[in-house]
Amino acid sequence: MNTTRTARATRTKIAASIAALAAGSLMLTACSGSSDNESSDNANKLDGTYYVKDVNGTSELGQLVVEGNTVSHHEYTCDGVYEKPGVTSTGEFNKDQSQIIWTVAGEDSRNKRTGSESISTSGKSISISGSVYVRDTSGAGKALLDAFKAKCGK
Structure with a gap:
């Protein structure tokens, strides 16, 4: 009888340990999910439209549109700014x-947006390979867009 009680007690302890490990595993999984949310939240903070003057020497205005982790890059000349961009590329942010990482290069042969490019960000700008794109709602962004519109006579 004593052996039976010991075996039952041992099985009960093992079952309790397994249950505790399973619960701990679920808690860790739930916690690790927050890093994906943080990455998503960081991308959302960047959401918006940004401009740069004389991008790549191919156009008069560069526009970067960020929506979550997706990035679209458009290049405009005075003739195309109100209809369609002369050069368009799309890409995604890497995890950090x-x-x-440019996933679709524009059809224009002047397009230099291929492969991947290093970036740095602040609340009002995104720097891509040395070019600083300013947020359209910032003072610098509004001034840049207004100057482009004035130059193009629109």
Whole structure:
């Protein structure tokens, strides 16, 4: 009888240990999910439209549109700014948002947006390979867009 009680007690302890490990595993899984949310939240903070003057020497205005982890890059000349961009590329941020990986290059042969490019960000700008794109709602962004519109006579 004593052996039976010991075996039952041992099985009960093992079952309790397994249950505790399973609960701990679920808690760790739930906690690890927050890093994905943080990455998503960081991307959302960057959401918006940004501009740069004389991008790549191919156009008069560069526009970067960020929606979550997706990035679209458009290049405009005075003739195309109100209809369609002369050059368009799309890409995504890498996991830590230190690079943009260009997934679809524009058809224009002047397009230099291929592979991946290093970036740095602040609340009002995104720097891509040395070019600083300013948020359209910032003073610098509004001034840049207004100057482009004035130059193009629109």
